[in-house]
Amino acid sequence: MKKLLAGILTAGVIISHTTIAGETINGAGATFPYPVYSAWAYMYYKQTGIKINYQSIGSGGGVRQIKNRTVDFGASDAPLPPEKLDKYELYQFPAIIGGVVPVVNIPGVKQGQLKLDSESLCKIYLGEIKYWDNPKIKNLNQNLKLPHKKIVVVHRSDGSGTTAIFTKYLSETCPQWKDKIGFGKAVNWPVGIGGKGNEGVANYVKRMRFSIGYVEFAYAKQNRLKYTLLKNSAGNFVAPSIETFKNAGATAKFDPDKHFYLWMVNAPGKNAWPIAGASFILEAREKKEADKKVNKFFKWAFENGDEIAIRLDYVPLPKELKQKIYDYWKQHGIYP
Numbered sequence: 001m002k003k004l005l006a007g008i009l010t011a012g013v014i015i016s017h018t019t020i021a022g023e024t025i026n027g028a029g030a031t032f033p034y035p036v037y038s039a040w041a042y043m044y045y046k047q048t049g050i051k052i053n054y055q056s057i058g059s060g061g062g063v064r065q066i067k068n069r070t071v072d073f074g075a076s077d078a079p080l081p082p083e084k085l086d087k088y089e090l091y092q093f094p095a096i097i098g099g100v101v102p103v104v105n106i107p108g109v110k111q112g113q114l115k116l117d118s119e120s121l122c123k124i125y126l127g128e129i130k131y132w133d134n135p136k137i138k139n140l141n142q143n144l145k146l147p148h149k150k151i152v153v154v155h156r157s158d159g160s161g162t163t164a165i166f167t168k169y170l171s172e173t174c175p176q177w178k179d180k181i182g183f184g185k186a187v188n189w190p191v192g193i194g195g196k197g198n199e200g201v202a203n204y205v206k207r208m209r210f211s212i213g214y215v216e217f218a219y220a221k222q223n224r225l226k227y228t229l230l231k232n233s234a235g236n237f238v239a240p241s242i243e244t245f246k247n248a249g250a251t252a253k254f255d256p257d258k259h260f261y262l263w264m265v266n267a268p269g270k271n272a273w274p275i276a277g278a279s280f281i282l283e284a285r286e287k288k289e290a291d292k293k294v295n296k297f298f299k300w301a302f303e304n305g306d307e308i309a310i311r312l313d314y315v316p317l318p319k320e321l322k323q324k325i326y327d328y329w330k331q332h333g334i335y336p
Helices: 002-017 034-048 059-067 082-088 118-126 135-140 161-173 175-180 197-207 217-222 242-249 288-304 306-311 319-331
Strands: 024-029 051-056 073-076 090-105 152-156 193-195 211-216 229-231 276-284
Touching: 024 059, 024 288, 034 051, 034 217, 034 288, 034 306, 059 073, 059 161, 059 276, 082 090, 090 161, 090 197, 090 217, 090 242, 090 288, 090 319, 118 135, 118 152, 118 161, 118 175, 118 229, 152 161, 152 197, 161 175, 161 211, 161 276, 193 197, 197 211, 197 217, 211 217, 242 276, 276 288, 288 319
Parallel strands: 024 051, 024 073, 152 193, 152 211
Antiparallel strands: 073 276, 090 211, 090 276
16 A cells, blocks of 8 residues: 555656646645645545646645735635735635654654653753753653653744644644744744755654644654644644544634635644645636636546545545535635
8 A cells, every 4th residue: 555655656746747748737836735635635636637736835835825916726724814815815615634744863762652742742842942852742651761862842933734733733732832932934043954845844753853743634654753642732742643633623613704714723633633624726816717627626526536635644625524525616706
């Protein structure tokens, strides 16, 4: 199965960066959903001959390019509020659900052994917890032998929806973070080194001992990074998984009248992963024919791509939400 998925992703990357005769749809943005969009693009091209040229440049770049009308669609993990969508004359809908996970490289600590809560994660990224054997971390991990080694903090260097989800979670759960730093696609990090894209953060954590970073779950799995457990709003330590992402998504109330604007962090539910989020598609309101072509691809993905999404550790949209999106497209004259 891993070889099959690697083949799909490799082929997807090729399709995204080579010139092929025939119709091409251009998109750019979030790195968070890139593995699943690449796999969908590969299968869509095989079935239709239509190329999806998706550039994984970060959510900030995706928003900028669709604002400038240099692509057919943008992609962002940070949803735009209705007033900004009106200002930039954009449509917005979710395409996939996933999770952002803290990942660590601590020799001797295995997959899913390290427990963190929002306070410890917040203080690590504020630079207030500097060593792995800090009492706050030790109290959560009394059965682990943690080294007196300085924590190497890794964050995103580019405008990132993954960062927006991560910092939104910290802002919701840590008053100190909210007051000092806030949330967004780019923030003034108090400490750490920056990597470009989920790929950059994953590579840094993989290479640097005693490091911690945050990436979309698919990147953690592909790079065999050690994710942590996190304490959720119900007080339970949970592991990132399709089931805990689904649990977080179960309470999500996407409203088409608000262009589906919604954050999913710190969701209720005893098994909910606390740093979950959707990735959104942005389209120009005046380019309805182009929007229909984009939406034809996503409709195909919604109807044919759920199994691929699950294999790549994403959560497909619920059937009811897909129908809301179809109705939204019809309402605005962009149903394919």
